[in-house]
Amino acid sequence: MKKTLITLLAMSVCTLAMAQWGEEEMSDKPTFRERIFTGGGFGLSFSNYYDFISVSPLIGYKVTPKLAAGIQVQYRYTKYKEFTPKFSTNDYGISPFVRYSIYAPIFLQAEYEYLNYEYPITTSESIRKTYNSFLAGGGFFQPIGRHAGFYAVAMYNFSYRAANYGEVTPYNSPLVLRVGVTAGF
Template structure:
């Protein structure tokens, strides 16, 4: 009888110990951990590589025009490159044509320049209107300015540069799988009315990309 009780007790304790061992998570070997970390890193890289190189580029720009006594035409194409699905950088070009009939003869001038920009998508489908993005841009335009020679007194024209730095944001309203209509408001915190081609530090732009 005593032997039977002893066997039962030993069997009971063995079951308890075995159950406890089964419930303990055994630490994985270091090499196995490294392999899993590599796999996770590879999965993250694959997510980035899912966007093909050609899909990282997008093209677009802004356009604007005003006709009348003062005619103004603005064409500003740009090329962007998506570093991540949300963050992109790019370059742009600008051509502006001015014609002012208040002068005799009519004053005409072509303005040209370029820009570097970065853009970050803050939120998708913001308030149901479109994708909200932040935008920062450095622009440098070149235009002719009257210059009086101090020696001869003659007035000539010299080409001068007009740099600007804009920060702001806007909405990209999708009109296709890769295309969108954009409207943005940009502000130049370093605006100088005596050294700028813009009448205001705030600029509203309308354009798009594809």
């Protein structure tokens, strides 16, 4: 029970994190450095069935105080404990995104996600597939100090297709929710 509670807490707080970005004032002629923002996320989850680690740094560019574009890379490691011997998989991907601040702290976001996903089917065999997804939705960003903030994002995966019998997909729903605390660099 304790492990499950720790897993749920880690999944809800330490999922993918957005970079620090909002509707900050920009000088009349901002430098390139003033327009750049960075951040990322780190996720951990441990249970009796699997261990999960996720790292997802990102870099973005403020085109205007309200419009930003960027790219996020991700790596996920999963160790499945239900197999004997234990089996691990590695997923990786890249997601260019565009974000528009409607009215601080509310924003709209669209992103394309390329994900190379691996899933075990037996103790010695796995399936590796590439998924391309177009996601769009909105979110809320609340700064917590200079280099941190809380965010919640709900996006719809317009490329979602339910898996047929025997198929595997990285998403079990077209709705993608991300909640967490930023990790600005």
